[in-house]
Amino acid sequence: MQDISPLTIRPSLFHLIFQLLFGGAFAVAACVIILQQGRLQLGANNATFGAILMTLGIFGLALTALFLVFQGIRKAKQPSLVFDHDGIRDNSNVFTLKSNFLPWSNIRGMAVIHSTLILKVQNPPRQRRNALMKQISREFDANYTIDINLISDAEHAALVQIANTLDRKTGIWRDLGEH
Numbered sequence: 190m191q192d193i194s195p196l197t198i199r200p201s202l203f204h205l206i207f208q209l210l211f212g213g214a215f216a217v218a219a220c221v222i223i224l225q226q227g228r229l230q231l232g233a234n235n236a237t238f239g240a241i242l243m244t245l246g247i248f249g250l251a252l253t254a255l256f257l258v259f260q261g262i263r264k265a266k267q268p269s270l271v272f273d274h275d276g277i278r279d280n281s282n283v284f285t286l287k288s289n290f291l292p293w294s295n296i297r298g299m300a301v302i303h304s305t306l307i308l309k310v311q312n313p314p315r316q317r318r319n320a321l322m323k324q325i326s327r328e329f330d331a332n333y334t335i336d337i338n339l340i341s342d343a344e345h346a347a348l349v350q351i352a353n354t355l356d357r358k359t360g361i362w363r364d365l366g367e368h
C-alpha cells in the first residue's frame with residue numbers, strides 16, 4: 190500500500206523480558222525434572238541410566254540459558270513490527286528465529302481491537318507447515334493476531350490509521366475495531 194506512512198514498532202523491554210522469563214521457566218522446569226529423575230535412578234542402583242539423564246538435564250539447562258540470552262539480545266535490537274509499502278514484518282514472538290512477512294497482497298482486512306491487531310490473511314505464515322494446511326489456507330482466509338498491548342498511544346493511533354486506510358480499500362471489516 191503506497192498511501193500509508195511507514196511505521197516501525199520497537200519491542201517493549203518489559204514484554205521481552207516477561208516472555209523470555211515465562212518461556213524459560215517451563216524449559217528450566219523440564220530440565221530440573223529430568224535431573225531429578227537422573228538422581229533417583231542413581232539412588233536406585235541404575236547408575237548408567239541415571240548418569241545419562243543427569244547429563245541430558247544439565248545439557249538442556251545450558252542450551253536453555255544460551256537460547257534465552259541469544260534471543261534476548263537479538264530481539265532487543267530488532268523492531269517488533271514494521272509496516273511499510275511492501276507489507277508487514279512481524280517479529281513480535283520471542284521464540285521464533287525468523288520474522289514473518291505478510292505482503293499487502295495477502296492481507297484482506299485489518300482491525301485493532303483493544304490490545305490486539307487482527308489481520309485477515311490469505312495463506313498466513315503460521316499455517317504453512319504441511320501440505321494439507323497449505324491447501325486449506327489457499328482456499329480460505331485466516332485470522333492472524335498480534336499482541337500489541339505494550340505499545341505507546343502514538344503507535345496505537347498509527348496502527349488504527351493504517352487499519353482504517355486498508356478497511357476503506359477492502360471493506361471487509363467496515364464496522365469492526367477502533368475508528
